[in-house]
Amino acid sequence: MKNEQFFDMIQKRNSTRAFDGTTEISKSEITELLNAGMKAPSAWNLQHWKFVVFHGEEAQGKLLPVAYHQNQIKDASCVIAVLADTESAKNVDPVFDPAVKAGYMSQEAKDKLKANVIGAYSTEQRNREQGILNSSLAGMQLILAATAKGWNTCAIGGFDENAFKKAFLTDTRYIPTMLIAIGKEKVAGHPTSRFSAEEMSIWI
DSSP states (O other): OOHHHHHHHHHHOOBOSSBOTTOOOOHHHHHHHHHHHTTSOOGGGOOOEEEEEEOSHHHHHHHTTTTTTOHHHHHSSEEEEEEEETTGGGGHHHHHHHHHHHTSSOHHHHHHHHHHHHHHTOSHHHHHHHHHHHHHHHHHHHHHHHHHTTOEEEEEOOSOHHHHHHHHOOOTTEEEEEEEEEEOBSSOOOOOOOOOHHHHOOOO
16 A cells, blocks of 8 residues: 555544445454554553454444444454453463574563563553553554455444443453454434644644
């Protein structure tokens, strides 16, 4: 994709409120989008996220009451829940041990990094905040990847967090950040009013 195409895509992208319920998406296409989301930046490369994929009538039907029966949930081709990892310091070893083994990082440097991470993520609030912040980056990257592939999307924050955790999660390490509905629009979205960069920027 050329630079001008990317910026044109950003300008034209909007949230889809009505999906064509007859359009299907393959597992391989979903996996491609998930892999793109995995390339999102994150603090210390800890990758503070996990994805839950709702694909098909049965799976999306289970999510529907948790998301207050919003039509996007049942009519989208799939819905991906982006979870925040509230114990991301545990990712240091699996993320950085391969770098040490390959000779890209010394064991001493890795041990120092691990100590810094543990110190930075020392409170429950900090872990939750960083999990939500960094997993949101993965969510946005997934949305842009889907848009680039010609899919329409809608990021959904309207769902019952406690009901989601009770229904779909067994590990208290993760909490839901957002739902992303992916499919083909049935009704074209309309342009939305946006503040200007001048209005929303402070230059120091």
